[in-house]
Amino acid sequence: MKLSKSLPLAAALLALPSLGLAQEGPVAGVNASTDTVFIFNSLLFLIGGFLVFWMAAGFAMLEAGLVRSKNVTMQLTKNVVLFSMAAIFYYLIGYNLMYPLGDWAVEGLLSGNWSPAVLEAVGVTADAADDYSYASTGSDFFFQLMFCATTASIVSGTLAERIKLWPFLVFTLILTAFIYPLQASWKWGGGFLDEAGFLDFAGSTVVHSVGGWAALTGCLILGPRIGKYTKDGRVVPMPGSNLTLATLGTFILWLGWFGFNGASQLAMGTVGDVADVSRIFVNTNAAAAGGSVVAMILTQALYKKPDLTMILNGALAGLVSITAEPLTPTIGAATLIGAVGGALVVFVVPLLDKLKFDDVVGAIPVHLVCGIWGTIAVVFTNPDASIATQLYGILVVGVFTVVVSGIVWFILNLVMGLRVSEEDEINGLDKAELGMEAYPEFSKL
Numbered sequence: 510m511k512l513s514k515s516l517p518l519a520a521a522l523l524a525l526p527s528l529g530l531a532q533e534g535p536v537a538g539v540n541a542s543t544d545t546v547f548i549f550n551s552l553l554f555l556i557g558g559f560l561v562f563w564m565a566a567g568f569a570m571l572e573a574g575l576v577r578s579k580n581v582t583m584q585l586t587k588n589v590v591l592f593s594m595a596a597i598f599y600y601l602i603g604y605n606l607m608y609p610l611g612d613w614a615v616e617g618l619l620s621g622n623w624s625p626a627v628l629e630a631v632g633v634t635a636d637a638a639d640d641y642s643y644a645s646t647g648s649d650f651f652f653q654l655m656f657c658a659t660t661a662s663i664v665s666g667t668l669a670e671r672i673k674l675w676p677f678l679v680f681t682l683i684l685t686a687f688i689y690p691l692q693a694s695w696k697w698g699g700g701f702l703d704e705a706g707f708l709d710f711a712g713s714t715v716v717h718s719v720g721g722w723a724a725l726t727g728c729l730i731l732g733p734r735i736g737k738y739t740k741d742g743r744v745v746p747m748p749g750s751n752l753t754l755a756t757l758g759t760f761i762l763w764l765g766w767f768g769f770n771g772a773s774q775l776a777m778g779t780v781g782d783v784a785d786v787s788r789i790f791v792n793t794n795a796a797a798a799g800g801s802v803v804a805m806i807l808t809q810a811l812y813k814k815p816d817l818t819m820i821l822n823g824a825l826a827g828l829v830s831i832t833a834e835p836l837t838p839t840i841g842a843a844t845l846i847g848a849v850g851g852a853l854v855v856f857v858v859p860l861l862d863k864l865k866f867d868d869v870v871g872a873i874p875v876h877l878v879c880g881i882w883g884t885i886a887v888v889f890t891n892p893d894a895s896i897a898t899q900l901y902g903i904l905v906v907g908v909f910t911v912v913v914s915g916i917v918w919f920i921l922n923l924v925m926g927l928r929v930s931e932e933d934e935i936n937g938l939d940k941a942e943l944g945m946e947a948y949p950e951f952s953k954l
Contacts, residue, residue, distance in 0.1 A: 546778035547644060553786070554648035557772020560765050561655035565592045567761030568662040572669060573947070574755030575818065575870045579937025580670045581750055581947035587665045587674065591681045595658035598686035601625050603657055604650055607690035608698045617701035620694055626650050643776065652772060656716050659769075660689045663720025666870030668727050671734050671934050674942050676921045680727070683917050689719055692906050707902035708894050711773035713833035713883035714906050721877025722910035725866070730918045731927050733867030735934055744862045747869075750948075752817055759821040763797055766828045770835040789835045793828065796835075796847025800827025803851035811855070819858070822871045823851035829876055830883035838890040846886045850879040 569588035573581045604626040614621035628647045661681045668677065693715050695702040709715050736745055749755060770793045776782045804823025808816040827847025831838070838846060857874035866873065884903055888894040921927060928934075933941030940946065 546776075549777050550644035550775070551648040553772050553774070553777045554644055554652040557768035558648070558652040558655050560768025560772070561652070561659065562765075564655070564659060564762050564765030564769065565662060567758045567763075567765055568659075568665070569758070570754045570761060571758030571821075572666045572870055574751040574753065574758060575666070575749035576669045577747060577937070578750035578948050578951065579939055579946070581939065582943050582945055583674065583938040584665065584669055585947070586943060587677060588662060590678060591661045591665060592658045594678060594681050595661055595685040596654060598682055599626075599654050599657045599690070600650075602686040603690035604653065606687070607653065607694045609694060609700075611699075613700075617699075617704060618695070619691070620698070643778075656693075656712060656769075657685050657689050660716050660720040660723075661685055663717065663872050663876045664724045664727065667724035667868045667872045668731055669869040670938065671928055672727075672731055673925070673927060673929055674938075676925045676927050679921060679925070680723075680914075680917055684723060684914075688723070688910060688913055688917075689716075692719060692909055695905070696902070702902050702905065705901065706893070706895060706898045708887050708891060708899065709833050709884060709902065710835060710887075711770045711832045713829060713880040714903055716880075717829045717832065717876040718880035718884070718903065719906060719910050721873050721875075721880055722907055723914040724868070725873050725877060726911050726914040727918050727927075728866055728868060728873070730915070730922055733865055734869075735931060737867050738862075738865050744859075749818070755818065755821055759824055762825060763794075763828065766793055766797070766832075770832055774836070785836055791840060792835045792838050792843035793831055795840050795843040796827040796831035796850070797824045798827070799844035799847035800824050800830065800851030800854075803848040804855055807852060807855040818871070819855055822854045822858075822875050825875045826850035826854040826879040829879040830886060832880075833883040834887040834891050834894075842890055846883065846889075849886070850882060853878050853882060 565588060569585055572584040572588065576584050602623060602625075605622040605624055606620045609620035609622060612621045613619065626646075628650070629645060661684055664680070664684070665677070694700050696707055696709055696715050697703070734747065737747060738744060767790050771786045771789045774782060774786045774789060777786055801820050801824035804819045804826070805815045808814070808819045827850045830846050830850030831843055835843070854871065854874045857878050858868075858871055861868055861873060868874070881903055884899050885896070887899060888896045918927065929938060929941055937946075
C-alpha cells in the first residue's frame with residue numbers, strides 16, 4: 510500500500526471508537542459513528558477465518574504424517590469430509606444454537622432459535638440497516654464456523670487406524686450441530702458460564718478441551734489398536750509414515766493459530782484494538798516456542814535423544830495453553846505458560862500408554878490436558894479471573910461433553926459398530942474402507 514493512500518486510513522482508525530471484546534459472538538444494537546468500524550471488524554473476521562481454515566490443512570497433514578502409511582488416505586478423507594459436514598450442520602443448526610442473542614428457551618442454558626443462519630441482504634448499506642451491527646453476519650459466521658470444525662478435527666487423530674468412517678462422520682454431525690454449539694453458548698453466547706465470570710478468550714476449554722473430552726470418551730469405548738500393548742505391559746511403538754508431513758502440519762497449525770487467537774479480539778476499529786491483536790500474535794508465538802523447546806529438552810533428558818513428535822506436540826501444546834488468555838500475559842509469561850504445556854505433553858503421553866489409552870497423534874495431552882492447564886493459567890495474568898470460576902467452567906464443560914459424547918458413541922457402537930474387523934485393521938483402513946492407498950507404489954514392492 511502506498512504511503513499517500515495509507516495516511517487517510519490511519520487517520521480514520523485513530524478517530525474510531527473501541528468495540529473490542531474477546532470471542533463473545535455477534536453483538537446486536539451497537540451504533541457505529543461510521544461504517545469504517547464495520548468494515549475493519551468484518552475484515553478481521555475474514556482474515557482470521559481463512560487463517561483458521563488453513564488449520565484444517567494442518568490437521569490433515571499432521572495426522573497423515575503420524576499414522577502408518579496403510580491408513581493415510583482414511584485420515585485425509587476424514588479431514589476433508591468432517592470440515593464439509595461442519596460447514597453444513599453449523600449453518601443448519603449450530604450457529605443460532607450457539608448465539609441466542611437473548612432468545613433463550615431456557616435462560617442462559619438453551620437457545621430458543623433453532624433456525625438456519627441467515628446473512629445480510631445482498632448489497633446492504635449502513636443507511637438501509639435498521640440494526641447496524643459491529644461486523645457483518647457473514648464474516649462472523651465464517652469465523653465461528655472455523656472454530657466448530659477445529660473441534661471435530663481434534664477427535665479424528667485420536668481414533669485413527671481402527672474406527673469406521675461412517676460412524677465417525679455421524680458423530681461429527683452431532684458434535685458440530687449440537688455438542689459444540691450448545692456448550693459454547695454458555696460462554697460465548699452470553700449464557701450462564703459467561704454470567705458467572707468464566708474467562709476463555711479464544712477457546713482452550715470451549716474448543717480444545719471439548720474436542721479432547723470427545724476424543725477421550727471415544728478412545729475408551731473403541732479400545733487400543735491391535736498390537737499396541739502387550740500382555741506383559743510393554744508399549745509397542747507404531748511410528749508414523751511421514752514426519753515431514755507431520756512437521757509441515759505443525760507449522761500450518763502454528764500459522765493458523767494467529768488467526769485463531771488474534772481475530773478473537775473481535776475488533777480492529779481503533780489503535781488500541783490493533784495493538785491488542787499485535788500483542789496476541791506475539792504471545793501466541795512465544796507460547797508455541799516455549800512448548801517446543803521444553804519438549805526437546807525433556808525428551809533429551811529422559812530418553813537421551815530429542816523426539817521430534819514430542820517437539821511438534823510441544824509447540825501445539827503451547828498454542829493450546831495460551832489460547833484461553835493470549836492478551837494479558839507478558840512475552841515472558843506467555844513463554845512460560847507454553848513451556849508448561851510442552852512439559853505436560855512429555856509426561857502425559859507415557860501416562861496414557863500406561864493406562865492403555867491409545868491416542869495415535871497425541872491429541873488428548875495437547876488439546877484436553879493443555880486446554881485445562883491454559884484455562885487455569887488465566888488466573889496468573891488476568892486479575893479478573895477467579896480460580897474457582899475457572900475450575901467450575903472446566904468441570905461443567907467436561908461433564909457435559911463426556912456424558913453426551915459417551916451416550917452418542919455407545920449408541921453408534923450398538924447400532925453401526927465403531928470398529929473395523931481385525932483383518933481390516935491389520936490390512937489398513939485405506940484398502941478396507943476406501944479401496945485406495947496414499948502410497949500404492951510402495952505396497953507393490
